[in-house]
Amino acid sequence: MTRFAPNAIMSLVGETPPHDLGESVSPELHLGDLLSGDLSDLSLGYGTAAGDPALRAAIATSNGVDADEVVVTVGGMHSIFLIAFLLCSPGDEAVTVSPLFPMSRNALDAMGADVRVLPLTFEDGYRLDPARLRPLLTPATKLVSLASPQNPSGVAFSPDTVREVLAIMATQCPAAYLLLDETYREAAYGSDQVTASAAGLNDRVISVASLSKCHGAAGLRIGWTITRDPKLRESLVLAKFNTVVTCSSVSETLALRIFQNLENILASRRQSLSTGLAMVEQWVAENAAFVEWVRPDAGAICCVRLKPAAFDDKAVESFYQTLQDHGVRVANGTWFGEPARVFRLGFGFLAEPELKAALDAFSAALRDRGFGEA
Structure with a gap:
């Protein structure tokens, strides 16, 4: 029986260090x-297998689809796992990219899929050239799994890129589905335009996201899954019922309240993300000799690399300990399939004063390595 592969990313749900730059979320x-109202009459019985109708309608409105195309799940990973479970049997081909969120790859591996990986590189800005996917796709391909914006890089695929991927799939593997994790789609910076969901492009697209x-x-x-394929949606509802029955009625009620106040909640977060991004951009410029x-x-994360001119491989390995000594945590690139000299830096979780303190502590760690003033 295939087991889930261990990954040190699990440490992010452990003890929190003084300066946490490893998180990928916005402020909690x-x-x-x-709680702007009385919940004393809220029923604590079972909900519905597809998800609360009002919540599904709110998710649908936010994504430009119909409510009957939405299935509510226990977080985004539940969606990703169910899609892998339904579409990938042992030996079936699945295609994804690297770097990527490790649990997205683990779900495919756990199903025994033959996973083909297209590397995206730091040098190319983690951009996807759809033509490079073509050699990996065959009639045996059942699923192409991507994220936009990506985790760990925060780099998004343009709508034209997604359409080009779908066009190539239509010729190379017409029976396959494109799974697109859009969890960071609405995490724009300041007044930046939010990219429309790809969920409604055609019935071979599966969009997943979460709160x-x-x-x-x-x-x-x-979380939720959106599909325009009625047979796949029916299978998803059945799979959800057989794994968790329904979501928590309390969680669904509170989730609906988020959607009812969505613009106010996201507006403040987009501004704080914009501020955090500017702080990281300035920090990188100030430490350009080293990183x-x-x-x-979009999103609350980015990829940073320790420059080879300042850090050989041995120095990279020891620098993570130096960061730990300064109370700083980042997400090691090896968690996502990158070399250790690349790391994911989260700038959305900490408030501005705490983010500045964390970046200052990181700079102090650079000075401790003996590379001069950072």
């Missing part, structure tokens, strides 16, 4: 932010 909502990242409600464990980055398109 608190229960009091959503865990840009909405700051990871503790609700509410370089790929500027993200």
Whole structure:
């Protein structure tokens, strides 16, 4: 029996260090932010297998689809796991990219899929050239799994790129589905335009997302799958019923309140993300002798690289301990399939004063390595 592969990313749900730059989420909502009314009459019985109708309608409106195309799940990973379970039997081909969120790859491996990986590189800004996918796709391909914006880089695929991928799939593997994780889609910076969901492009697209990242409600464990294929949706509802029966009625009620106040919640977060991004951009410039980055398109994360001229491989290995000594945590690139000299830096979780303190501590760690003033 295939088991889930261990990954040190699990440490992010362990003890929190003084300066946490490893997180991928926005500031956390608190229960009091959503308790604007009496919940004493809320039923604590089972909900519905597809998800609360009002919540599905709200998700549909936010994504430009119909409510009957939405299935509510226990977080985004539940969606990703169910899709892998339904579409990938042992030996079936699945295609994805690297770097990527490790649990997305683990779900494919756990099903025994033959996973083909297209590397995306730091040097190319983690951009996807759809033509490079073509050699990996065959009639045996059942699933192409991507994320936009990506985790760990925050780099997004343009709508034209997604359409080109779909066109190539239509010729190479017409029976396959494109799974697109859009969890960071609404996490734009300031007044930047939010990219429309790809969920409604055609019935071979599956969109998944959750309230865990840009909405700051990871503790609700509410995600969703959107598909225009009625047979796949029926299979998803059945699979959800056989794994968790329904979502928590409390979580669904609070999730609906987030959607009812969505623009106010996201507006403040987009502004704080914009501020955090500017702070990281300035920090990278100030430490340009030691680090370089790929500027993200959206989300609360980016990829930073320790420059080879300042850090040989041995120095990279020891520098993570130096960071730990300074109370700083980042997400090691090896968690996502990158070399250790690349790391994911989160700038959305900490408030501005705490983010500045964390970046200052990182600079102090650079000075401790003996590379001069950072």
